[in-house]
Amino acid sequence: MARITAGVASSHVPLLGVASDFGKDRDDYFGPIFAGYDWTRAWEKAEKPDVVVLVYNDHASAFDMKIIPTFAIGCGERYKSADEGWGPRAVPDVEGHPDLAWHMAQSLILDEFDMTIINEMDVDHGLTVPLSMMFGKPDAWPCKIIPLAVNVVTYPPPSGNRCWALGEAIKKAVESFPENLNVQIWGTGGMSHQLQGARAGLINKAWDNMFLNGLIGDSDHLRRIPHIEYLRETGSEGIEMVMWLIMRGAMGRKTRALHRHYHVPCSNTAIGHLVLRPDNGEGLDMTGSGTATEIAAE
Amino acid sequence: MSDPFDIHDYLAEFEDIPGTRVYTAARARQGYHMNQFAMSLMKAENRERFKADERAYLDEWPLTQDQKQALLDRDYNRCLDLGGNVYFLSKLFSTDGIPFAEAVSTMTDMSFPEYREMMMKGGRSPEGLRSIREKR
Numbered sequence: 001m002a003r004i005t006a007g008v009a010s011s012h013v014p015l016l017g018v019a020s021d022f023g024k025d026r027d028d029y030f031g032p033i034f035a036g037y038d039w040t041r042a043w044e045k046a047e048k049p050d051v052v053v054l055v056y057n058d059h060a061s062a063f064d065m066k067i068i069p070t071f072a073i074g075c076g077e078r079y080k081s082a083d084e085g086w087g088p089r090a091v092p093d094v095e096g097h098p099d100l101a102w103h104m105a106q107s108l109i110l111d112e113f114d115m116t117i118i119n120e121m122d123v124d125h126g127l128t129v130p131l132s133m134m135f136g137k138p139d140a141w142p143c144k145i146i147p148l149a150v151n152v153v154t155y156p157p158p159s160g161n162r163c164w165a166l167g168e169a170i171k172k173a174v175e176s177f178p179e180n181l182n183v184q185i186w187g188t189g190g191m192s193h194q195l196q197g198a199r200a201g202l203i204n205k206a207w208d209n210m211f212l213n214g215l216i217g218d219s220d221h222l223r224r225i226p227h228i229e230y231l232r233e234t235g236s237e238g239i240e241m242v243m244w245l246i247m248r249g250a251m252g253r254k255t256r257a258l259h260r261h262y263h264v265p266c267s268n269t270a271i272g273h274l275v276l277r278p279d280n281g282e283g284l285d286m287t288g289s290g291t292a293t294e295i296a297a298e
Numbered sequence: 299m300s301d302p303f304d305i306h307d308y309l310a311e312f313e314d315i316p317g318t319r320v321y322t323a324a325r326a327r328q329g330y331h332m333n334q335f336a337m338s339l340m341k342a343e344n345r346e347r348f349k350a351d352e353r354a355y356l357d358e359w360p361l362t363q364d365q366k367q368a369l370l371d372r373d374y375n376r377c378l379d380l381g382g383n384v385y386f387l388s389k390l391f392s393t394d395g396i397p398f399a400e401a402v403s404t405m406t407d408m409s410f411p412e413y414r415e416m417m418m419k420g421g422r423s424p425e426g427l428r429s430i431r432e433k434r
Contacts, residue, residue: 065386084389
């Protein structure tokens with residue numbers, strides 16, 4: 001059967017894509033941000049996932065105000081990088097996994113999550129920046145990607161509790177797929193940031209770190225945080241963090257942290273990054289999860 | 299099952315956050331054409347037409363005079379008041395060729411260098427900016 005072997009959380013600031021594409025990723029400004037992903041890039045090479053379910057939000061690229069799906073799953077064969085106003089990023093096309101994606105869509109709908117199904121769309125920085133952070137600059141992305149888009153722009157976005165429950169249903173859907181596949185789930189966006197109004201530039205390190213701590217171990221208290229708390233504590237765009245809860249919900253009851261990184265600033269935003277392993281006796285020790293050096297040596 | 303909620307309380311609380319306009323259904327309705335206008339700037343040929351004659355391009359859209367003026371003035375706080383959303387307005391930032399953070403800084407009381415400096419020092423503290431009513 002297919003199984004979810006790890007969860008990854010990461011910010012998806014567009015400027016990181018620019019830094020990667022124009023070779024600025026080791027300069028004084030971006031160096032400390034990208035250095036926090038070195039461990040993960042080595043680890044991903046060793047883990048060799050077959051598929052990543054990539055939870056992200058579209059930023060007025062594939063979806064405009066005409067249609068606003070709360071949860072949408074990409075069931076297509078292939079997705080191109082979107083032109084967000086300055087030409088598409090020069091990154092490889094994203095290859096989908098339609099068999100698993102359609103299987104998930106069916107299972108989720110039967111599980112009472114009424115998904116929107118997408119067969120064709122372009123994918124923006126919300127999806128391609130995390131790929132660059134985790135995989136660097138390959139000629140082709142090393143695995144298939146199932147885009148899972150969440151509305152976190154027009155209020156109300158889904159509740160944290162609903163996101164967590166969707167994650168639980170995704171775990172069930174993946175585990176009922178007969179083929180042996182190593183599947184990861186990534187939750188992207190966040191952490192604290194506000195891109196508008198007089199309060200723009202808000203950063204809340206204490207809250208962000210409380211949230212990172214809450215994803216580790218067996219507590220599920222984060223699913224009860226109301227939207228107003230994200231807005232007050234983490235800025236108007238901090239609400240993206242509900243997407244991390246979809247990833248967390250798919251990890252089962254308990255997790256352990258393999259890697260953690262936090263940095264301020266990247267443009268207007270606090271960068272957060274966490275790699276989690278489900279820790280419920282699954283024995284999912286794909287690479288030994290040792291230090292970055294050990295993994296890179298494999 | 300969801301926790302009990304009251305939609306009126308849910309929406310009312312958004313008005314208690316200083317310096318913030320939450321993109322609610324009311325704003326989405328008010329700003330529908332403004333945001334769709336911004337969306338049209340994702341196409342290179344539209345960007346060229348807009349740059350050649352901004353007023354004429356805006357006149358093709360069913361916008362209010364206030365909305366058109368706010369866009370012409372690049373008065374982004376006013377755009378937000380009139381239903382704009384920053385992810386849509388960002389298509390105008392890129393048409394103008396200015397960094398996202400610079401456009402964001404124009405909505406604050408700081409210059410771009412001052413704003414950048416604040417971000418380098420760890421960003422704006424949430425202290426005193428969480429709630430108007432509760433002054434915290």
